[in-house]
Amino acid sequence: MSIGPMNHTAPHGGRTARIGLWGASGSGKTSYLASLFVAVNQTQGRWNIVGVDKESVDFLAEKTDTLTRRRRFPLKTEGIQHLSWTVMGTTEQTVRERWRKRTETVPLHIQLDMIDAPGGYFKGAEEDEKAGEDLDIDIDFNDAEDASAGGGNTPEDLIDQLTECDGIIYLFDPLRENEHGDEFQHFQWALQNIVHRAAQNGTLDGMHLPHHLAVCITKLDAPKVFHTASKRGCLTVDPDDPYLFPRVRDDKVEDLFRDLGRLSPTRSALMVHDAIKASFHPGRVRYFATSAVGFYLGRRATRFRVADFQNVIPDPDERQKYAIRGDIHPINVLEPLLWLGQQTRR
Template identity: 45%
Template sequence: MTTRMQPDPSRGRPDHNIAMWGAPGSGKTTLLAALFTALTRSDDGWKIIGSDPASSDYLIERTNALLRGKVFPEASMALERYRWALIGPTLQKPDFWGRKAKPRPPTRIDINMIDAPGGLFGTAQHPAGGLSAPDGSGDSRRQELLDNLELSRGLVFLFDPIREFTFGDAFDHMHAPLTRLAERMLAADEFADGKLPHHIAVCVTKFDDPRVLETAEKRGLLTVDVDDPYRLPRVTSEDAGELFRELCQVSASGNADLMLGALGQFFHPDRIRFFATSSIGFYVDRRTKRFDWDDFQNMVPGEADEDLRIRGQLHPINVVEPMLWLGQRLAAVRSATGRS
């Protein structure tokens, strides 16, 4: 028997909840560990803060590992729960007479993540993720993941095109949770219009990998932010959906394209947005301080053959943007309806 997670009234009601999930190794923990760096490199006033000691410890340890140790977070060996809050700038608008009004509370976006070893909805290729453990812990973990998705209205799904080329199991990790979530929302009478009430950001991870970058280049999807001094290539959110569709074509199972159909079945079109993300970004030489097509890989082999290390500074790409887009959309819905 599982207990549904409930908001803690003593903490006050958060503005928004965002839940994350994806296949094992898709980059969930690395993306969250890179959030601090991404926010620090920006100047828009946002910051990330742990909502409990364990989450703060994670943020400190993983950020130090990425920045100083140049190593990626280790794979989860147990069910892990993390809670952070993105805190935005305090807004102050003049009143009707032009006088300074009382400052509004800062915007708060809560990020809740549950991570488990091997995934919770794996395929036959990964039986540890697809079958219940003898003690039933697999079922309880699935229930906890679904509780987290149900209580959130913003979802982040990470699609790893490199893993998909090898294992081809992204559809399994997307479709099963969505089907179970829809079952719950139907029972709660929150599926009245045939769609989930959630917004979803689909993140195509590992944009820094040469295979992903070259795919975007060949499709003519690359652009450069005029305000970026490093001139790092990017893919806009408007074009990231096309990159997603293109990368789905190299699925080992041939099922990745079904994810587009699943997204259309479960979500309103205007509540889906795609992002091409990289937690570590591209390598930038400290002397030239510019992106170099002949020398851009920021991930290199470590001491052991299976280990990977970060070569240079972190320049996260589209790590913060999915969270802020979800927060803004959820704020608009809440303002219009009076509910989240």
């Protein structure tokens, strides 16, 4: 597995999928990216990832270290950060011959240009103060100067950049929504501006945005989210997973999104769900239930135990609000990226 830099010209000649991350402050955007290297490693050699430039190489190396060795979460993002990675693997392709069809395995390289910005930007110019309260500010891997490299650095610039993306990963944090109930406020400011910009650019596809959208429920490992998914009968296990970690059934994720939305004081996530339906092409939206850190697995345990699953605990050093208890086992971190990468190649 490599995180070294590579030549910017893709060896496969494939096109780059530009992907933006969208989500309120503290919804888990940076943690999601920070867990990507481990998520790729989990595939046991089926996928590999390399940084395209130094900033992207350093991001993977530093953030992986933060989550896995230091067992801490990344700090609140300052400014817009551009990251560029190539994810390499193989895919099955159907080949039509004269009398029959057959599948063959072909190399697949997905160029990802990612944008990570502070969640406060999705509400417009006004700063989100609440989200920073629980985060430590003395160790900063997100150098503000680096972060502003490669494009403007205001909420309006972020809207421009998202409008130009092929795919968007929208992170919905049910814990934040449960506490603040302001998801729709965040969502609609950005959405209305993206639609407006796409209309100006002439890229609207009828009444829909041209983007593919991966809607990711974050923090599945958190007890409130996990128990809701469990009570609603949404959980399943992948028999190929040696640790038998629970996952949300593909056909239940969208229902879970609505169920979690109903638990919030304002039910604003229900309006987000309706707004997604109104603005994105139905065939271009997919829901995922994710966790950057995944469930806890005891040192000697060989499989998931529902009696002891929490991998996020109060920080014993009290430097940050939370710390990570054991190894991380990202859930559905690579999958949305592969889905977006594959969709946008077509």
